[in-house]
Amino acid sequence: MVQGYIQLSHLLRHKVTHSNERPFKCSDCGSGFKRAADLRQHERIHTEERPFSCSHCTKTFRTSSNLRQHQRVHTGERPFTCSVCGKGFTQLSSLLKHKVTHTQERPFKCPDCGRGFKSSGELMSHKRFHTAEGLFTCSVCGKGFNRSSHLQTHQRVHTGERPFTCSACGKGFTQSSHLQNHKGFTQSSSLLRHNVTHTKERPFKCSD
Template sequence: MDTVKQSLKEASIFTHSQERPFKCSDCGSNFKRAADLREHERIHTEERPFSCSHCTKTFRTSSNLRQHQRVHTGERPFTCSVCGKGFTQLSSLLKHKVTHTQERPFKCSDCGRGFKSSGELMSHKRFHTAEGLFTCSVCGKGFNRSSHLQTHQRVHRFKSSSNLRKHHRVHTKEKPFPCSVCGKGFTQLSSLLKHKSTHTQERAFQCTDCGTGFESSHELLIHQRVHTGERPFSCSHCTKRFKRLSTLRIHQRVHTGEKPFPCSVCGKGFTQSSSLLRHNVTHTKERPFKCSD
């Protein structure tokens, strides 16, 4: 019994000590336990011995596998004591709890402004950097947001002087093609022709599968993906695919932490303008949805 007590005492002392006797031969990192070293070495060997029984994903640690499997089982063992919302990870619960308080523990070291999450702080700090995090591969210009980079890259996409002239109208506000019915102006003749169908209710582009009509060939092309199941726009961060490029851009903000639509009242950021508009109502007494009964 004394031997057991002595072993437990020694283990406790070792846990709280700074001693790290297990060294990685690849990078020199030190660890307290041999098990920690073995787990770390998988970074170098790329070994992922823990595979998910529901999909093809593999993991370096059993704990990462357990967390992932909750995606399939729907298990959410970490519950918010305020609103009852469940989470798959403790870290997600802790991040969520801040939304119930006015606490903003993540402070900007440049201006002192506080944020509720590290993602919001990281997005904000880009405005203080002299050089943007998102760099154009053509001219090397840097931007604070990926959406700003995508907008800029259009400058490099003009193959003819006529296309460039059309584009310049975005900046000059010139709209040389007016609608004879309502007077609305357009930068391109094709846009005017497309607009005119809104006055006639004409839907010249018919789906051969279901017969639904559309005002433009582009709208028809997007619709047909409902029948074909085609999702040509894939996320570079995960395996998700999308029917529309705009939907992919919105989704990618989940990975980048980008929230380009900030609330002018409280500063909270949103990935979509619709989410911001919905949030804005929380600052007013407005109740726009009326019951007809």
């Protein structure tokens, strides 16, 4: 279908979208744009102008579209709905990221090992394992870690903090997994000691 225009100027503006021509140049950084409106919007990055104000709070925005998107925080509007589970989102990009969770698709590929991930955030977390040094460094010994949670656990070696405490004996642990292992061990030991009372078994013999 051929699209028609009332004015020649409208047709000329439209034809630019079919080419790589970017006739509108930014005088500050030299970036080119296909439309004058896009250039004006870009120029606000340099001028820090934010002409669009939220009527609910004091926040201001460079574009009207950013303002409309922000106002959904106040109105609760979620116009982008998942067709699978019905969950609503304020942004189309958030919906697209969410929809991947309903499929086996993993479009974000690691350039080092080829492993796929459902979100860019998951990929960024994974890529830390390919770096020579961790992004999170201990200020005491300089050891590096790929995750902040791993650094936090490590730092307890230096501070002596043991935030996970056994309610039965009061013994403290640096990690919750260590506490769970301890609790499982004490419970099984108590069970074994109790089971002996129901038998004639005397497993511990005096050698003297």
